[in-house]
Amino acid sequence: MTAERDLGERRLALWLCAPATLIMIAVTGWPILYSFLLSLRRADLRFPADQEWIGLANYATVLGNPYWWTAFGVTALVTVVSVAIELVLGMLVALVTFRTIVGRGVVRTVVLVPYGIVTVAAAYGWKYAWTPGTGWLAGLLPAGSAPLTEQAPAIAIIILAEVWKTTPFMALLLMTGLALVPEELLRAASMDGANRWQRFTKIVLPLMKPAILVALLFRTLDAFRIFDNIYVLTNGAQHTSSVSIIAYHNLIGGLNLGIGSTMSVLILISVAVIAFVFIRVFGAAAPG
Amino acid sequence: MAEIVLDGVSKRYPDGTTAVHDINLTIADREFVILVGPSGCGKSTTLNMIAGLEEISSGELRIDGERVNERAPRDRDIAMVFQSYALYPHMTVRENMAFPLTLAKLPKPEVAAKVGHAAQLLDLTALLDRKPANLSGGQRQRVAMGRAIVRDPKAFLMDEPLSNLDAKLRVQMRTSIARLQKRLGTTTVYVTHDQTEAMTLGDRIVIMYSGVVQQVGPPEELYDRPANLFVAGFIGSPSMNLLPAQVRDDGLHTIIGVIPHRSRGLPPEVVAGIRPEAFQDTRIRGGASFTDTVDILESMGAEKIAYFTFETGETGESGGTAFGDGAQVVARLDPKSRAREGEPATLWYDPAAVHIFDPDSGVNLTA
Ligand SMILES: Nc1ncnc2c1ncn2[C@@H]1O[C@H](COP(=O)(O)OP(=O)(O)OP(=O)(O)O)[C@@H](O)[C@H]1O
Numbered sequence: 001m002t003a004e005r006d007l008g009e010r011r012l013a014l015w016l017c018a019p020a021t022l023i024m025i026a027v028t029g030w031p032i033l034y035s036f037l038l039s040l041r042r043a044d045l046r047f048p049a050d051q052e053w054i055g056l057a058n059y060a061t062v063l064g065n066p067y068w069w070t071a072f073g074v075t076a077l078v079t080v081v082s083v084a085i086e087l088v089l090g091m092l093v094a095l096v097t098f099r100t101i102v103g104r105g106v107v108r109t110v111v112l113v114p115y116g117i118v119t120v121a122a123a124y125g126w127k128y129a130w131t132p133g134t135g136w137l138a139g140l141l142p143a144g145s146a147p148l149t150e151q152a153p154a155i156a157i158i159i160l161a162e163v164w165k166t167t168p169f170m171a172l173l174l175m176t177g178l179a180l181v182p183e184e185l186l187r188a189a190s191m192d193g194a195n196r197w198q199r200f201t202k203i204v205l206p207l208m209k210p211a212i213l214v215a216l217l218f219r220t221l222d223a224f225r226i227f228d229n230i231y232v233l234t235n236g237a238q239h240t241s242s243v244s245i246i247a248y249h250n251l252i253g254g255l256n257l258g259i260g261s262t263m264s265v266l267i268l269i270s271v272a273v274i275a276f277v278f279i280r281v282f283g284a285a286a287p288g
Numbered sequence: 289m290a291e292i293v294l295d296g297v298s299k300r301y302p303d304g305t306t307a308v309h310d311i312n313l314t315i316a317d318r319e320f321v322i323l324v325g326p327s328g329c330g331k332s333t334t335l336n337m338i339a340g341l342e343e344i345s346s347g348e349l350r351i352d353g354e355r356v357n358e359r360a361p362r363d364r365d366i367a368m369v370f371q372s373y374a375l376y377p378h379m380t381v382r383e384n385m386a387f388p389l390t391l392a393k394l395p396k397p398e399v400a401a402k403v404g405h406a407a408q409l410l411d412l413t414a415l416l417d418r419k420p421a422n423l424s425g426g427q428r429q430r431v432a433m434g435r436a437i438v439r440d441p442k443a444f445l446m447d448e449p450l451s452n453l454d455a456k457l458r459v460q461m462r463t464s465i466a467r468l469q470k471r472l473g474t475t476t477v478y479v480t481h482d483q484t485e486a487m488t489l490g491d492r493i494v495i496m497y498s499g500v501v502q503q504v505g506p507p508e509e510l511y512d513r514p515a516n517l518f519v520a521g522f523i524g525s526p527s528m529n530l531l532p533a534q535v536r537d538d539g540l541h542t543i544i545g546v547i548p549h550r551s552r553g554l555p556p557e558v559v560a561g562i563r564p565e566a567f568q569d570t571r572i573r574g575g576a577s578f579t580d581t582v583d584i585l586e587s588m589g590a591e592k593i594a595y596f597t598f599e600t601g602e603t604g605e606s607g608g609t610a611f612g613d614g615a616q617v618v619a620r621l622d623p624k625s626r627a628r629e630g631e632p633a634t635l636w637y638d639p640a641a642v643h644i645f646d647p648d649s650g651v652n653l654t655a
Pocket residue numbers: 301302303305306307325326327328329330331332333334481
């Protein structure tokens with residue numbers, strides 16, 4: 001009798017999930033499949049007559065192209081460096097705001113402001129700030145320097161804008177992790193002889209590991225798809241393109257649907273690999 | 289091994305609450321002292337001040353003669369067992385117990401030896417590789433004890449270490465803790481709100497009430513000579529009968545009749561305290577008695593508890609104090625007692641066993 005009921009309930013559950021599943025397939029599954037199909041075709045809108053199935057030839061073109069690899073390198077660099085800085089800064093902000101007793105609400109709100117500003121608007125703010133002649137930050141540099149026109153300084157500024165923008169998000173995620181560490185464990189650790197730093201590394205960090213992993217995963221996936229900041233600050237000039245930027249330039253600017261789609265699929269694969277690594281390599285060792 | 293001295297120690301929280309007021313207490317080396325009192329009376333606060341987890345607002349704390357007010361917990365060489373056990377969930381039992389030793393940078397073989405020894409003492413050897421999540425409540429409690437004893441500290445502090453266990457296990461662990469403390473001879477301060485635990489465990493008991501120490505002494509002394517109404521009502525189970533009484537020439541007039549007493553020097557109104565176990569249903573030579581209908585009779589096997597209810601009114605406005613409504617009397621009788629529920633019984637008591645308290649100050653006038 002219970003088995004029968006179980007079966008009935010399970011069937012009902014499937015029915016209830018069905019609409020959401022169908023919508024998900026329609027709005028995400030189909031575009032993904034469609035770009036994959038496009039990536040297997042020669043599909044350059046400048047030569048609409050010249051379309052045909054060409055197998056993996058687009059992949060060979062992209063993967064054999066130094067521009068793609070430069071963009072891939074820039075993306076990886078920006079991702080790793082900005083996420084690393086965000087993790088450290090975010091942790092500091094989280095620890096400070098978590099310990100704040102007076103005006104905790106106000107402090108948290110203030111810290112979150114950069115995250116609330118539209119990325120493009122903030123990016124223009126940074127761009128003007130670094131523009132020689134008018135920018136308040138450029139004015140601090142020696143006369144004649146235009147940081148956004150050289151690769152290394154431009155990438156540094158991109159990272160700065162990225163860090164400024166998303167550290168609050170990181171801090172917010174880490175704060176929820178901090179809340180999971182029971183106060184009494186920290187008291188026990190101080191009784192056991194741990195100083196502040198040992199309490200942090202031996203108790204807080206291990207217990208926060210799941211929260212840290214989630215924060216890192218979110219931010220890494222996000223940072224790998226970086227677009228707005230670069231689009232506004234350099235638009236990919238001086239070899240500062242990210243993979244999303246060159247995919248956009250090929251797809252929209254170059255009207256080459258085949259190559260653009262190939263790049264999108266490659267980005268999707270990279271993102272999937274990152275997620276897989278996080279979950280399998282780090283996630284397996286998480287406590288609980 | 290250490291002597292702990294609290295010299296006029298007080299605690300005021302930033303919000304203005306005075307949680308602990310002027311405690312003076314000397315805990316001798318190897319002594320087992322119990323802090324007991326109702327919820328919110330400042331037991332944990334006192335313990336945390338000794339531990340260094342709470343700052344001391346005024347007064348001085350000395351361990352082995354040295355002022356330690358300003359020392360961090362880790363520099364006081366004191367171990368603590370928490371009510372929730374506070375085991376580190378990401379470490380195995382072995383790592384939990386080794387944690388204080390690893391922090392102290394002891395060589396690995398020594399750590400292993402000490403952990404092994406403590407595990408044996410607490411019967412944890414088979415569990416060393418488990419995580420706390422996979423242990424029963426009693427096992428977790430033992431791990432918490434193990435983590436405290438491995439590093440052989442100057443003193444143990446325990447904050448209601450048994451309150452999360454079921455009744456049977458609590459009794460069992462109570463005796464193990466007492467045995468362990470005797471064996472190790474480490475100065476121990478133990479917090480509980482359970483008076484049975486307090487009476488059975490400690491060399492001395494400190495009774496607290498709203499941040500003030502009421503009485504300090506060995507269990508028998510608190511039982512035999514309670515300093516005031518609070519202690520009288522707190523120690524003993526069932527608790528002492530506290531009856532409002534008018535002082536006349538022939539004795540103390542209460543709801544159970546006149547208690548013979550040479551009333552010289554007493555205020556006109558007092559509270560008479562009689563322990564339930566002071567009553568018996570056979571005649572006492574030179575004793576007093578009262579007769580009333582047994583309201584409820586509880587047979588506990590080794591004893592019978594009889595409840596009597598009296599109509600108030602005669603005692604007027606003096607009836608009913610903070611320590612009981614004055615209308616109910618409890619007696620603890622021999623299991624062979626012939627008392628029956630709903631039938632009248634005559635109970636005898638020795639007037640010399642009656643405590644007399646000042647109703648305003650609560651002070652015991654007979655102790
Ligand atoms: N951080 C704090 N700020 C203000 N008041 C506090 C704080 N901690 C405790 N108190 C107050 O101090 C008093 C004593 O608290 P304490 O925790 O020492 O009680 P306790 O005797 O351990 O009680 P329990 O048996 O319930 O654990 C209580 O009135 C409590 O409300």
